[in-house]
Amino acid sequence: MSEGTTKTRAEAATPPAPSRHLFPRWLNYLLPALALAALGGGVYVPVLFGFGASPKTLAVGYQPTQPVPYSHALHAGKLKIDCRYCHTTVEKTGFAALPATQTCMNCHARIKTESPALKPVFDSWSTGMPVTWVKVHNLAQYVYFNHSAHVTHGVGCVSCHGRVDRMDVVTQVQPLSMGWCLECHRNPELNLRPRDQITNLGWTPPAQTDAERLAYGLDLKKQYGIRDVTYLTSCYTCHR
């Protein structure tokens, strides 16, 4: 506690060598800049990744090339063939079946029988082997979407598939992500329409204002007996 008890080592503690590294002056500006960049990057990169990897970016606009250049714009739009003429099972099962070759041949036995573009169809008809289409609207495999449950309860084709009747090549227009599904499952009333307008892709609700649209939707919701939001957003509604 007194000076006497300490043994001075001041001499030994002298810095051993005179050389000393001096950081350049600009580092003083670089470091705050780096900190700002890190902060900005910390926001930018996840946001970029979030948008880049979101189904909105990845899935919307998916337009695979099909073995047969079938045009919905022609068949559904111009010729006004009802969706269910080909996709026969939408009202009955979860799965919207693709038409059998037979369905194509109903007409094409007589029309365009020489078209090279239709060769896969004719081949399929003669050999009995299927035409291998590329699936456009793809859901995760643990999602159990049921077409019949939607189609028979006032959800039109256009809500998920867009204006297919204007597409030459079928393109995915909605993200088909869980968040997107939930938007409607939380507020189904805004996507409901009369049963006879399900396949009418150009249908517009008989409402001028948003309030009228809502009232119209709520009326339909009641009419269809659509479940409450808790049921519609329960896990087992879509996953098993």
Next chain:
Amino acid sequence: MSTLLEDEEIRLTTAEETPELIAVLSEFTTVDQVITAARRLRIAGFTRWDTHSPFPLHGIDRAMGIRPTILPWLVLGGGLFGLFGALWLTWYTNAHDYPFLISGKPVWSLPANIPIIFECTILCASLTAVFGMLGLNRLPLLYNPLFKSERFRRVTNDRFFIVIDVSDPKFDLRQTPRLLRSLGAVAVEKVED
């Protein structure tokens, strides 16, 4: 490069660019001396000066007249942000955005969320304390003219320094070093940039 400021003569450096004198640095060997010196400097009216020591000096704040920092208020703000942020986060995610039916419990209740709220409060307050301290101290500052002084290397070991900026209104290139020596400085140096 720093230069030793002797009482008798002021030797200029041979640096290629003309160095600018920004401060004088004086070295002390004991705590008592430096605190006494600081007290005197403050009373003498110096305003742009600082003391440097290997460890926080007891009584130096008063001696130098350092005002209490606003850091505690920042930390309080950070803590409140964490508290309400977590409160909002738990409520928004579990009760508002996607309410779940869990174990037959209410969708939201305070007790279940207190641990989260507590931890977030502490986390935000602590981060504010650390980064607030660094920010207020304007650290990191890797380049500092003081580091040019070899003598100053002992500031983190066993020596105490008082640095007076040339921009101090009371600064006088002749009188100030003398004053420092008179307060017990074992050496006085120029600090140049």
Next chain:
Amino acid sequence: MPSINHHVTGIEYWRSLEQLADAPEVLDALDKEFPGYEADTIASSSRRGFLKLMGASLALAGIGLTGCRRWPEEHLAPYSSNPRGRIPGVPEQYATMWELGGVASGLLVTSYDGRPIKIEGNPTHPSSWTVKGKIGSADGFAQASLLEMYDPQRSAKVVARTKTGEKRDSTWKAFESFASKHFGEQKADGSGFAILSESSSSLSVADQKKRLLAAFPKAQWFEYEPLTRDGERDGAKTAFGRPVRPVLHLDKAAIVVTLDADLLSTHPAHVRYAADWSARRRSADPSGEKPGEMSRVYVAECGFSITGSVADERLPIDPSRIYPVAKSLAARLGVTGVTSDEHLSEMEEKWVASAAADLKQAGSAGVVAVGPAAPPHAHALGYAMNQAIGAVGNTVMLVEEQEADRPSHFQAIADLAGQITSGKITTLLIIGGNPAYDAPADLAFAKAIESVPVTVRLGLYEDETSAVCKWHLPRAHYLESWGDARSWDGTAGIVQPLILPLYGGKSAIEILAIFSGESETAGEQIVRRTWKPLLKGDDFDLEFRRVLEAGVLEGSEFPAAKVEPRAVSYPAAEPRRPGLYIRFEPDAHTYDGRFANNGWLQETPDPLTKLLWENAANFSKKDADALGVTTDDVVSISVNGATLPVAVYVLVGQPVGVIGLSLGYGRTVSGNIGNDLGFNTYLLRTSNAPYSILAAEVRKTSESHELVMTQNHHLIDSVGAAGRDKRIGEKYESGKIIHEASFAAYKANPGAALGGRTVGLQLFDPPNQFNSPHAWGMTIDLNTCIGCNACAVACQAENNIPIVGKQQCRKHREMNWIRIDRYFKGAPDDPRPEVIYQPMACQHCENAPCEQVCPVGATMHDSEGLNTMVYNRCIGTRYCSNNCPYKVRRFNYFDYHSQDPRHTGMPWNNLPDNQQMETVDKIKRMVFNPEVTVRMRGVMEKCTYCVQRIHRTATAKRAEGKDVEDGDIITACQQACPTQAIVFGNLNDADAEVTKLQKNPRAYAVLDATLDTRPRTRYLAKIRNPAATETAKEA
């Protein structure tokens, strides 16, 4: 636009399009037919073989959990032309039948886009309905035969062996040219030609047999089954001079006495019997069909069977005591010519006295059943007793036996072996079976087969028998082939194929047609030809289709046998010889060894021992102590010079002096799953004593063998035993988790079943009732559950539950969503322990403890009370399992589906979530239920109350604008349960059966009073009907 409710047929469209086709604007549009496409970009389609087989579409649905792009490119292959009446994506059900050991039962097979994915009982077939017209039950073997069909290791090739034993792949063509040459030479003679067939009830096989024997008059036909019921035939011969078949009606039986007959499990008609038996147990309730009545079951047995485990009065005895017990019983019932001169032990005496008194009182409502292993005179006594009490015609029907004149199976195979040894047989055709493995050891049958110059084998697998035959032909599975069969009571039905043969096999009738050189070798045509004379209607096609659809030909039961009992002189019983009897029993996993390669069955625990993947020697505690061994020790058993080391399993309640050995393990050529498991007990079996034999020597060895079982709490330390006994209750008493009462007490006070149950008080009102729009609930009746595992296999098939393998089971990681907890009550050396079965699956607690601990919300409740488990959200913290007081959650420690069950835990150096998509065998995938996610590694899973069935039915009903009604939704376990112990339904519906049952005075929820979990599954307390308490009460 037509209304969506009026489905417009294609024809109408066509018409309108036809009109359209000529319209000018259409023709105009057609000029630019395919805007946006270049003709040369159209690639020709490639396809996969099995996609064609499966028809449309959902090939990949339900497989794996994730992908990228977001999703990898998927293809859709629609039909070229739609099969009539089939809607892609809608499962269809077909009726068929299957045979086990020569007796068939009716099945209903669910097919999804052309692949069978689930087997259930046919609700219209008398062998399998449990609620007539609504629910049919199939046992575990029948249900698991589905997996057998998809087994990638099933035989797929014709194999020929040279004289030196060298094996080479061959073709059907090569075999046919060989056959036409070889058998063409023998035509009209056939001396030296022998056929060894497995037992079959098929009409077409009988017809083909007739034709074959006509083509080869000197050929000989032998029939062999290792697990045979010939003992009953021999008994009937003793009693009546010719074989008759007893068909029991347990629904009419107030008193059931069995002498070593396992009516509820291994009997061929056990589904029917169990269903009938359960009716007389359920009626114990005041609100039942016949309120306040309950049958009493007396079982005297030499092992520990399922029937014994649910008996009210069980008598464990050794095989030599069956006859004297039967004789004493008969004497007391006044059967003529029987004197009660046998000396009985005290336990036997009490049992016999009580049974005799009850039978006398019940009269024609009593029934005595004698098991196949009993000696012929015991059977004769059984028939005589039934006659004496007037049961024949009421609870027992005696009907004509098929092929009454054939020798018994053991005589037949011994005869054949003798003829081979003496060189009389030059050509041997083996249809099914596996005699090289399962023939009695003293015949050295495998050696004998090798010595025959020409041997042809038709088999599902290339097995031990194929290995010693010159030709092996792949057999078509019953799900792949046409056929027909009869059930125990004789009701006939048609076996129809659900799928083309996966591996190009042929059925027995097709092979026999080839051998006979018939022109008609197509299975369907052969069956039609056989059925032509059977169907009465004018339009045969229509009638045939009707039978096909129903799966049953009404009124085709065997005719009643007109028999007169003969005077039989009953010899005195032989005195018991010292030593340990060995008793051979069917195995719960492999039956007689044939299901060795079936992972579902391997992993279904034995009902009583809970052993998996292997068998053991069941010892009573007393015998084990005397020998100084305990479970897992290996003993060496010697009989007739053969010695077998086998692991000991100390089974509570095993009769003293009897070692129970199950047959069907130790296979060496069965496939990857079944090879080298367990102990081949056939090595100890001889043709003169096939059921039981006195062991020459039983010696303790120094080795030990860690048996794999799912429950071992009966083998624990004293602290654990005390805790267990408190929970399950002392003998005859309720515990904390098990409730039971005697029938007498229950009748006097229905609340007795739950005596002392506390009711938990609520601190707050539950915020949610979980009843919108339905409130799903379940009841499980402990009183009728017989622990048969049908529900467990059904669940495995329905819910894509993986097989984890023996090593994983040893670590206790089995995946069965429903496990059947089996508890013994009584000391380990108690000869008559009580047994209780408690099926335990997710209880769907309203206050589910699992939910609150999941950090990512992978398990939560839905508004209808289901505890949902979302696999794709699960990250696998396993906390939910820890917090589940019922421990019903199951975790995928590895990617079990993508791994070989015998070698789990192999590293996979790729994206983990892709493992299944890339490694699950294409064929193996076909068995998956596409409506249930196939779980990947690292996720938790559990019973969902078959949510896929709930949604399928509810959605379909809603599309029609209706709500589900009671009985619309049947869970897989409920469907399979032969005793209707499981009932599922909507608790909002006051008239639903489940609602009524949950209000039953016996209903309680496990642990609810302790933990306030509010389970949706409730149990109905067990009611026992022992004789002792009733007499005690009267006294």
Next chain:
Amino acid sequence: MADEIDNTSDDPREKAPLVTGGLDYAGVTDTVCNIAERKTTLAWKIAFLIAISWLGILGACIGYLMTTGVGVWGNNQPASWGFPIVNFVFWVGIGHAGTLISAILFLFRQNWRTGINRFAEAMTIFAVICAAMFPGIHVGRPWLAYWLFPLPNQMTMWPQFRSPLLWDVFAVGTYGTVSFLFWYVGMVPDLATLRDRSTSKIKQIAYGIFALGWTGSNRHWHRFERAYLLLAALATPLVLSVHSVVSFDFATSQLPGWHTTVFPPYFVAGAVYGGFAMVLVLAIPARELFGLKDLITQRHIDNMCKIMLATGLIVVYAYADEFFTAWYSVNHYERFAFMNRVWGPYWWGWFTMTFCNAIAPQFLWFPKLRRKLWVVFTIAVLANVGMWFERFEIIVTSLTRDFLPSSWWMFKPTIIDLLMLAGSFGLFFTLFLLFCRFLPVVAMAEVKTVMPHSHAHPEEPGHRRDEHRSDYWPDEHRPDTDDDDSGYDPIAPQAVPAPA
């Protein structure tokens, strides 16, 4: 050891020195910096080789685990949690001593903490790293573990905040972060010391960057001390909360043996006990190896022993309380859980735990034994073993025998379980050895403040001589009765010595 000064006296009249050996400031600096500056010793090299080998084994095990599945461990149904969680709770417990020493002892102005706080804090951080690793790899799908964080996503799914596991994530995450900041902030002045002493350019740059340009300015020191005080104040409830939250994993469940309200204080006391034991395990060899006997003195060890003894007694009380509660509850399942713990199949675990945690620390009652370092070391090692077994007992015995006897099953660890436990020590010691080699192991600046001559001895009137006051106590908050400016002007001409 004989020549060591016994500074363990508790005589209140005598202030025991915390720095012995007659060291002055430079002496302290030399002693501490020498460890980082001198040539790598052979002992360090050998120790590091061993540690990093085990770290390599740990890495290999994790690789195997990732490619194969969590089934490589012995976990099963019903014991869904096994070694990984035992290790997790064990390491989190170890991680308690550092911040406790830094924060709570700081607030209680226990000046002796300065000798050990730096490496105790380092130990905390490394222990938290070891701990955090286990839950991360123990989940079935580790690549999705980020779902535990509330990140916006296309599923609109959020974490479920009622789960104690999520509380764990936040608690351990916060604790790790705050501990690290606390440690690092405290180290900045010492890094500056190393920077200023270094001769090699690389070291000057490396230390220079991490020293952030620290100049020892007293204006900086002022805010630094305030920040340090605030961190200490924040870390104190935090350190108590972390093991409380970890104990909620068990306490909020319904499993007999887990479901008990005594867990939070019981776990915290256990953690402090185990943590101090670990500090002793590290400090006793370290002071020998690195020549720190003058800074980590007998008194430090003695104080730590006393804390161990005190917290050990709390733990013993908690053990007894558990049994009492189970008995008093008249709940069969609870009673069974504790009977089973003692007499069930894992009885050896219970007896090991009881011996190590309840009996062994009783020797610390005796001052003579507290001064025998090998005794203290042995007891500290036993305490760590005991604490590991305590977690093993809690987790494994409760899980393996819960409500339904049908699901009772034994847990058996696999070789991977054992290798990963050993590997986690490899990770811990690798980090610790690196820390010892390159960073200041003793908080030099803080030690200097508790040295006698760090206090001003001003001759001026009115200066409070208050030896026992914390040096960090903010003076300006005290009522300033003696205004310095009153009548005394030190810069008045008469006070300035005339130039020579």
